Amino acid sequence: MHAFLEYTVTGLTVGSFYALVALGYTIVYGIIRLINFAQGDLSMVGAFLGWTLLVSLGFEHLPIYLAVVAAFVIPMLGTAVINLGILQFAYKPLLRRSLLAILITALGMSLLLQNTVLLVYGPSINAYPPNLLPTTGFYLGPVHVTYVQTALVAVSLLLMGGLVLFVQGTTIGTAMRALAQDHDAARLMGINVDAIIRVAFVLGAMLAAASGVMLGIYYIQIQFTFGFLLGLRAFTAAVLGGIGNIPGAMAGGFLIGLLEAYTTGYVSGKWEDVIVFAVLIGVLVVKPTGLFGERVAERM
């Protein structure tokens, strides 16, 4: 029982990272039916930008709040610009072409980001400052929870809450939901569809970058390859929750995180990915609309 609770805490922590990346998949897919496979790599890029600020530029020596805020905000903005570039130069010329062409381009963008980071930072593992946040923790009943875990989950939930408020409560957010259903009708409302698509790409990138920085703070070690598996896990989470569905992506992220933690705990870390991808295949075969999905147009 004790072990189970420990695994649960780990699962929820990691799951919150997956949820953030999965939201990026889901927001973009909801609007233009595009699976932006670069999503996981954007998270990786965000992690490296955060590392550059904290370690190379020495932000880790700044007052802790300033350091942390800068290490989140600047990578989020930088990654947003990169994702806008990808949209403009890679996807936009293809949006009216075949789905396959876009899919292959998306995979290409994922490789492009990986190789760019490889070129700039090299193949070695980079380490986040291990003592950025207090490494101690507290007991929640019998379970030990670190302050880092608490802080990271809190930031994730804050970002998710902000996203939900934006999508549900603002006119731009309402326009995003309308676009999920009918682009031409949205145009007839005077909505600049291209601008809303850009908003979706900015949001997706910012969430990914935030998760990347959190992964760096949590796991300490980062390498240019980590975005690929992260992306696949988050994609699984998005599909599990019903791609295009915002609450679904969050739930899917936490479920995949838990599944991974239990597998590592009870079976073996080697089986993590096997289990996660078995879930992906299982969902796609048995219920491709995901746990919470209805018709595609009804989601978000």
Added chain:
Amino acid sequence: MALLEVRDLHVFYGNIEALKGISLDAEPGQIMAILGGNGAGKTTTLRTISGLLRPRSGTVTFAGRSIVGLEAHVIVGMGLSQVPEGRRIFNVLTVEENLNLGGYIIRSSRELVRTRKASVFKLFPRLAERRAQLAGTLSGGEQQMLAIGRALMSEPKVLMLDEPSLGLSPILSRSVLKTVREVANRGTAVLLVEQNARQALAIADRACVIETGSVVLQGDAATLAKDERVQKAYLGGFEAVASG
């Protein structure tokens, strides 16, 4: 010079020429009815004016300015609004959210959005009762009210309606067309596409008949209602089939 002038519009779908030189005008305070059978090119005409389709040639001039080639959302911003064929309301949004999007171009002024919504609710009290309901769960007639109310949120200078009475009971379609007349009386230029020629001609000021992409008749609504060809093709009861 008319507020909206469409001149010699040629529109293609691939190699198929759907519009073969359409010309028509819309004037403030007047309803121009556009009649014609299935596949004549009525929807294509409205979609082209709204900027959803690009004509191969021809001009669309609004208030003296060419709007061909402008993006659809820019055209809405200039004051041309459309109630599309099949209503196309946003099912997953509430009635109120649909109206908010209708007021997208005035979204920076919450006050303006609120007063416009209030006047739509005054026009269609039924929508006020259902403001928090998902639009997809409205009845067909209520959805049509919403589609019109949504288009009125931007207070357009030109309002285009594509078969607003489709699928409505005779009573309801009369009431919808009456509302369209009221909107025109406030000074809006209205382009009204209708299959229901009798009702459309009854409220319109002028009318044109489109057949296979060309305007074959144009004139006073009252004159057209008496025209033999119109009577035969569009007002003849059950055999009323466009000769196409």
